[in-house]
Each structure stands twice: as C-alpha cells, then as structure tokens.
Amino acid sequence: MHEMSLAESVLEIIENSAAQHDSNKVHAVWLEIGQLAGVEVEAMRFCFDAVTRGSIADGARLEIIATPGRGRCLSCGKSMPLIERYDLCPECDMPLEVTGGTEMRVKELEME
Amino acid sequence: MCTTCGCGGGELKIGGKPHVHGHDQGELRFRRPNHEHSHEPVHGETSRRVQVEKDILAKNNAYAQNNRQHFATQGIFALNLVSSPGSGKTTLLTRTIELLQGELPVAVIEGDQQTSFDAERIRATGVSAIQINTGKGCHLDAHMIEHALEDLKPADHSLLFIENVGNLVCPASFDLGEAHKVVILSVTEGxxxxxxxxxxxxxxxxxxxxxxxxxxxxxxxxxxxxxxxxRVNPHIRVILTSATSGEGMGEWLAWLRSRGA
Structure with missing residues (x-):
C-alpha cells in the first residue's frame, strides 16, 4: 500500500504550492498517473481522501489522468502501446522496453 | 502515518530508537519548475488554476540522490535487496558475508515492519548492522536510509547491503540511492x-x-x-544460487567484487 506514501507526498506538494500562491484552500487536484507506474488508482483515491482530511485540500476533487503505457521493440525498434509490462511485440514476439506510462506527477491545482 | 518522510507516527524505529519529528523536514526543497504560474480563474470568481508539474516521488528521489552522492564520495557499493517474505534473503546474506570475510568491509541495513531479529542474525557474523522497523510502512524510503547511515557509518570502499521489507510491490517505486536493486526469488515461489x-x-x-x-x-x-x-526486463541478469549447497555463490561473489559489472 505505497499509495499512502504517495498520497502524503501529493499533499506536501499541494501545501507547498498553495503556500507559494498565498492560498489556504485547494478545490481540485489533477494527477497524472502512468498506467505502468505501479499505482492502484482506487487505492490512491482512498489514500488521498484519508491524508487530505483536515488539510487545505479537505474535500478536494481528485482528477486522475491516466497516461497510456508505451514500449519499443528491442528487435524491430517500433514504438507501440503497451498495456502490460510483459506484452511482447506482436510482429517479432520479442520483449519491449518501456518508454512511457511510468509518470507520477501533480499536474495542476485549482485553489482559492 | 507518515511513511513518506519516515516519521511513521511514532512507529518508525531506526536501530531500536524511535524516529521522532523535528528533524530536517523542509531542508530539502523540491525543484521548482520555471513554468509554475497562475492561470485565470475558471471556477468561481476567487478560484484559479495553477500549473504544478511536480513529480510525486521528487522528495524521495532528492534524498536518494543525496545518498547516491554520499556513496560515490566514500566509494561505497550499495545494493537494495528486494523480495517477497521468505525468499531466503537473510540466509543468503549471512552466507555471502561469511564468504567475503576479511576481503571487503561489509555493512547492512535491515528493514522489517517489526523485530530486530534480522539485524541480530547479521551482527552474529561480525559485521555492523542497523535495523529499521517501518511500523506499518511497507517499504524503506531514501530518507530512512539517510538516517540509518548516520548511525551505521559504513567504512569507505565498503559493500552496503540494504535488505528491504519483504514485499514484491511497494519497494519497486522507491529509489534509495543504491547502485542496483537485486531481486531474490526462491524456487519454492512459482x-x-x-x-x-x-x-x-x-x-x-x-x-x-x-x-x-x-x-x-x-x-x-x-x-x-x-x-x-x-520479458519484463530485457536487461536483467540472472544468477542461480543456493546458500545451503553453495551453488552459484562464486558467480554472485564475482558480481559483487566487480561491483555489478
């Protein structure tokens, strides 16, 4: 359940950013979570609600933007969508190197 | 619970001592991207949208980078040992330490939710070890390692093994500043x-x-x-080992001596 640690980090980023913009209330949070980032979105929502309770982001809407996984075939070099890390290149039947979908970032905040 | 910074609501222990608040929180700053700026309000007159674009793991990664720098300065080869519980990593580690005795200075950071059993097993081999108890935390993070290093003080040019909490999920995301993660999988697991x-x-x-x-x-x-x-990692290297029969231990030790070359 490392989503709890991640949610704690998200809150810290929110608090730093709000302080920087002289705000004491955050209404919405946009997170970008890659589909290969090893994050369970429902667990993230649960943990976000738990850690933001009583904070400046209490009750904030959480929008999660899921960025799709991408991989590159080590044999033919083609880039393609990657649903699971263990998917193989459909043409070469060779493993793919992950090139996208591992992002975990706080993109945007809506604040007072 | 604050497993990110390692304050663990009083449950985190390093070397048996509770890790208390009031440390250098806030000393490490997030890198502030240049493009952070306010947008025009979109919802209501007083609210505004602000671009943040910050990596959620930025804080951990900054601590990890500090640890990595520390290891480089001291010539320490640090490995992060990860596995599910019961893969035999502590036994493999004690056997490895016995075989390296007198050749290389070794130090160990042991991570478990509770007990200092593993650190005691390591200390019985004669090398220094410190136990981190994560309380409810499911993984070690780079900040815990920084604190453990303050107490452990590994020697220059030593080999540092960090035995992570037995868990094949959470420790994957957390860089500790190690040279490599070494995953241990036992043949009894599937x-x-x-x-x-x-x-x-x-x-x-x-x-x-x-x-x-x-x-x-x-x-x-x-x-x-x-x-x-x-298939999931085309570049992964594999060594077959048994701490009991000694099979593969030579190859593993050669890998350690070559510092993962």
Missing amino acids: EDKPLKYPDMFAAAGLMLLNKVDLLPYLSFDVQKCVEYAQ
Whole structure:
C-alpha cells in the first residue's frame, strides 16, 4: 500500500504550492498517473481522501489522468502501446522496453 | 502515518530508537519548475488554476540522490535487496558475508515492519548492522536510509547491503540511492512471479534465483522463470544460487567484487 506514501507526498506538494500562491484552500487536484507506474488508482483515491482530511485540500476533487503505457521493440525498434509490462511485440514476439506510462506527477491545482 | 518522510507516527524505529519529528523536514526543497504560474480563474470568481508539474516521488528521489552522492564520495557499493517474505534473503546474506570475510568491509541495513531479529542474525557474523522497523510502512524510503547511515557509518570502499521489507510491490517505486536493486526469488515461489509482480523485476538489475538445491523436489521451470523475468526486463541478469549447497555463490561473489559489472 505505497499509495499512502504517495498520497502524503501529493499533499506536501499541494501545501507547498498553495503556500507559494498565498492560498489556504485547494478545490481540485489533477494527477497524472502512468498506467505502468505501479499505482492502484482506487487505492490512491482512498489514500488521498484519508491524508487530505483536515488539510487545505479537505474535500478536494481528485482528477486522475491516466497516461497510456508505451514500449519499443528491442528487435524491430517500433514504438507501440503497451498495456502490460510483459506484452511482447506482436510482429517479432520479442520483449519491449518501456518508454512511457511510468509518470507520477501533480499536474495542476485549482485553489482559492 | 507518515511513511513518506519516515516519521511513521511514532512507529518508525531506526536501530531500536524511535524516529521522532523535528528533524530536517523542509531542508530539502523540491525543484521548482520555471513554468509554475497562475492561470485565470475558471471556477468561481476567487478560484484559479495553477500549473504544478511536480513529480510525486521528487522528495524521495532528492534524498536518494543525496545518498547516491554520499556513496560515490566514500566509494561505497550499495545494493537494495528486494523480495517477497521468505525468499531466503537473510540466509543468503549471512552466507555471502561469511564468504567475503576479511576481503571487503561489509555493512547492512535491515528493514522489517517489526523485530530486530534480522539485524541480530547479521551482527552474529561480525559485521555492523542497523535495523529499521517501518511500523506499518511497507517499504524503506531514501530518507530512512539517510538516517540509518548516520548511525551505521559504513567504512569507505565498503559493500552496503540494504535488505528491504519483504514485499514484491511497494519497494519497486522507491529509489534509495543504491547502485542496483537485486531481486531474490526462491524456487519454492512459482516461476510466474516476474509476470505477476512485473514492476519489481523491471526495476532490478540482477535476479538471484535462490534455493536451487530444492529444484529436484519441485516442478519449478527455471527456463520459463528466466524468460518471464527477461520479458519484463530485457536487461536483467540472472544468477542461480543456493546458500545451503553453495551453488552459484562464486558467480554472485564475482558480481559483487566487480561491483555489478
């Protein structure tokens, strides 16, 4: 359940950013979570609600933007969508190197 | 609970001592991207949208980078040992330390939710070890390692083993500043683990397939397991080991002596 640690980090980023913009209330949070980032979105929502309770982001809407996984075939070099890390290149039947979908970032905040 | 910074609501212990608040929180700053700026309000007159674009793991990664710098300055080769509980990593570690005795200075950071049993097992081999108890935390993070290093003080040019909490999921995301993650998988676990827990096998540079002395009694398919590991990580190296029979220990020690070359 490392989503709890991640949610704690998200809150810290929110608090730093709000302080920087002289705000004491955050209404919405946009997170970008890659589909290969090893994050369970429902667990993230649960943990976000738990850690933001009583904070400046209490009750904030959480929008999660899921960025799709991408991989590159080590044999033919083609880039393609990657649903699971263990998917193989459909043409070469060779493993793919992950090139996208591992992002975990706080993109945007809506604040007072 | 604050497992990110390691304050653990009073449950985190390093070397048996509770880790208390009031440390250098806030000393490490997030890198502030240049493009952070306010947009026009979109919802209501007083609210505004602000671009943030910050990596959620930025704080951990900054601590990890500090640790890595510290290791480089002191010439320490640090490894992050990850596995599910019961893969035999503490036994493998004690055997490794015995075989390296007198050759290389070794220090160990042991991570477990509770007890200092593992650190005691390591200290019985004669090397220094410190136990981190994560309380409810499911992984070690780079900040805990920074604090453990203050107490452990590994010697220059030593080999530092960080035995992570037994968990094939969470430790994958947290860089500790190590040179490599080494994933230990025992043959009693099933050859499909690399596909079931791909993130960990993708993050590791080396897989030790352990307890191979038991292979005659199991229906474990070694070739398939290696193939699965390479499917999620085409660059992973694999060594078959047994702390009991000694099989593969020579190859593992050669890898350690060459510092993962």
